[in-house]
């Protein structure tokens with residue numbers, strides 16, 4: 001009998017961890033492993049706000065997949081997944097097709113505009129390395145044009161960020177770092193450049209306690225970030241966001257939407273049953289009714305039995321799911337019972353620029369300031385360790401002192 005073929009879609013956090021664990025748990029004689037990803041590199045999705053601001057270069061936030069996955073053991077295919085045909089156990093790629101016995105869908109997120117008029121056409125998104133790079137380049141281009149006298153309207157220097165969640169706040173924190181440097185480089189007074197965060201809710205960062213949120217707001221305001229809360233965006237035009245009942249225009253030369261994400265559109269293109277854009281998986285991480293398909297990371301909802309609500313989609317969750325998916329695939333191949341996924345929440349830390357942050361760790365310990373910034377770097381390095389081992393930490397790690 002030929003050996004089973006395991007196909008992993010996506011080399012993000014969930015896909016890389018699944019693949020690496022499969023290679024440790026199953027011998028080459030036991031299973032063939034195929035990893036399919038759009039690019040030949042992995043990027044750190046959790047660092048994209050830094051690339052978008054220009055505080056990190058794209059190359060600092062990515063590495064070659066073949067650096068952490070042995071191409072002699074895993075067949076690497078660099079191509080774009082178009083859809084999965086689960087009745088035929090076949091994945092359609094842009095340039096070929098691949099069959100599978102076991103499938104892991106780990107294709108990550110795309111930005112969700114919630115249908116806000118003009119958002120798709122006029123706003124930048126922090127979605128992958130190229131979209132993030134585009135934002136940093138656009139911001140600098142605005143500075144260069146202003147400095148050269150090609151644009152004269154001060155408001156075109158404004159950077160307007162929609163969404164006061166994790167990504168939006170971490171992004172304005174990085175902008176507060178880079179803007180003074182760009183002002184110096186292009187000889188533009190700092191007070192000419194406004195960084196404006198726009199949020200529909202009465203507060204930002206809803207996942208943190210009020211005291212940490214007010215610390216974050218005070219710190220960012222002291223660095224020149226302006227907040228417009230309770231300001232629902234009804235439209236995005238070429239000029240900026242339209243907010244509130246009186247249709248006020250918040251003008252900017254760089255307009256970025258960070259207000260939401262959803263599962264990869266391949267899920268819908270494949271005819272999978274979706275709840276708010278993702279697959280509601282069973283406790284063992286399989287798609288309901290499917291023996292051999294696992295859906296991980298930002299493509300799925302995993303129920304937290306204690307709260308009756310799904311876990312928030314995070315890199316931390318995605319990496320932990322990858323370990324369990326690999327174990328469960330091994331169990332299926334060996335005809336053993338599968339185990340349920342249990343999330344081990346190690347807490348959440350948000351950066352507020354390079355040397356500041358807020359966080360909740362180890363069930364209730366609160367951190368703010370430099371301690372949180374240091375913890376954030378530990379978290380980022382730990383993630384690198386989980387997806388690529390110690391060599392990757394040495395190559396890409398954030399352990400350098402600030």
Ligand code: FAD
Nearest residue numbers: 010012013014038045046080081108297298314315316318
């Ligand atoms: P990803 O890591 O996004 O990987 C998806 C992979 O699939 C990518 O390699 C992509 O190229 C590939 N792919 C996509 N479409 C296709 C296709 N059609 N064909 C082939 N390949 C494809 N989480 C935290 O836990 N902590 C944080 O501090 C944090 N900060 C964040 C900051 C930002 C700016 C953002 C955007 C997210 C942050 N998150 C954070 C959330 C976290 O990044 C995601 O939850 C996590 O990336 C999900 O992992 P994943 O494996 O599902 O997808």
